[in-house]
Amino acid sequence: MRKILVTGAAGQIGSELVPALRQLYGDENVIAAGHRTPMPDDVRESGPAITVDVTDVASVQRAVRDHDVGTVYHMSSLLSALAETNRQRAHAVNIEGLYNVLEAAVDNDVDQVIVPSSIAAFGPDTPPDNTPNETLQRPTTLYGISKVFGELMGNYYVEKLGLDVRGLRLPGIISWKTEPTAGTTDYAVAIFYAAIRDGRYTCYLRPDTRLPMMYMPDCIKAIIDLARADASRLRHHTDFNVGAVSFTPAELAEVIASRLPDFSIDYDVDPLRQGIADSWPNSLDDSAAREEWDWNPSFDLDAMADDMLDNLSRKLAGEGRSDQEE
Numbered sequence: 001m002r003k004i005l006v007t008g009a010a011g012q013i014g015s016e017l018v019p020a021l022r023q024l025y026g027d028e029n030v031i032a033a034g035h036r037t038p039m040p041d042d043v044r045e046s047g048p049a050i051t052v053d054v055t056d057v058a059s060v061q062r063a064v065r066d067h068d069v070g071t072v073y074h075m076s077s078l079l080s081a082l083a084e085t086n087r088q089r090a091h092a093v094n095i096e097g098l099y100n101v102l103e104a105a106v107d108n109d110v111d112q113v114i115v116p117s118s119i120a121a122f123g124p125d126t127p128p129d130n131t132p133n134e135t136l137q138r139p140t141t142l143y144g145i146s147k148v149f150g151e152l153m154g155n156y157y158v159e160k161l162g163l164d165v166r167g168l169r170l171p172g173i174i175s176w177k178t179e180p181t182a183g184t185t186d187y188a189v190a191i192f193y194a195a196i197r198d199g200r201y202t203c204y205l206r207p208d209t210r211l212p213m214m215y216m217p218d219c220i221k222a223i224i225d226l227a228r229a230d231a232s233r234l235r236h237h238t239d240f241n242v243g244a245v246s247f248t249p250a251e252l253a254e255v256i257a258s259r260l261p262d263f264s265i266d267y268d269v270d271p272l273r274q275g276i277a278d279s280w281p282n283s284l285d286d287s288a289a290r291e292e293w294d295w296n297p298s299f300d301l302d303a304m305a306d307d308m309l310d311n312l313s314r315k316l317a318g319e320g321r322s323d324q325e326e
Helices: 014-025 041-045 057-066 080-085 087-107 142-161 184-197 216-228 249-259 271-278 287-293 301-325
Strands: 003-007 030-034 049-051 069-074 112-114 164-166 168-170 172-174 200-203 211-215 245-247 264-267
Touching: 003 014, 014 030, 014 041, 014 069, 014 216, 057 069, 057 087, 069 087, 069 216, 080 087, 080 142, 080 271, 087 112, 087 142, 112 216, 142 164, 168 216, 172 184, 172 216, 184 200, 184 211, 184 249, 184 271, 184 301, 200 249, 211 216, 211 301, 216 287, 245 249, 245 301, 249 264, 249 301
Parallel strands: 003 030, 003 069, 030 049, 069 112, 112 164, 172 211, 200 264
Antiparallel strands: 211 245
């Protein structure tokens, strides 16, 4: 078979997408491509791993051509808060990088490109509750603007060039395997680390900030299910809403405290990330994804919290033992 290339393979989603794809298609058939972020050992050692700078046309073309790539999962991206503080880099990675991947796909007869979008593609003028799949998109962040660009460019390549480009608007993603980074929704990961390590957490969003969220296993399932969906059923291509669960920091803290009674939370609101969060939906209407490729999440808030606490407790206990051994 032609190879599968995953850009951003060292990132939060890419580092878990690569093992899932290797399990489906074979270790040797899935190429993990990273750049600046160190690649996790299990990703680097379980199959082919290369360095690709998506902002460099030659680097992208070489990777696709030399490895006979038939499918690209383009996960490289600078997230919301980081993009606001490094606009030049965000433009290079999120906009120029996507263009380079799409052009390389056309030039080398790639069969399919998967390009995740985000709830950041919406803005403060978008209906916030049960946000429709088709609605006003006027984001106020560079990250969000880049995601609208990705949706429009992906549809352009579908309609004008016949390239099979697919994408879905991901909510905040929660995972126990990778440490939280600069994403606005990353409080929902950091709170679990802090609950286990310290028994308390200071949240940078207001307690009533409701946002759509998704547990990583559902995220990986959604990406792969869309990639494998019957093309004849798809009326949309790069702009599917996908929902799972919506909650506030206060609600998540309550769920954690019901399992860890000594846990407490306080708040020190970051105006930058609060402003970003306030421009995003509270919940999503994902009926198009459910109708066109049978999307259905597996984890609600309680199931996610139980799995997070179980796996993260074992992970952090293992890290503690390793430190003691050293």
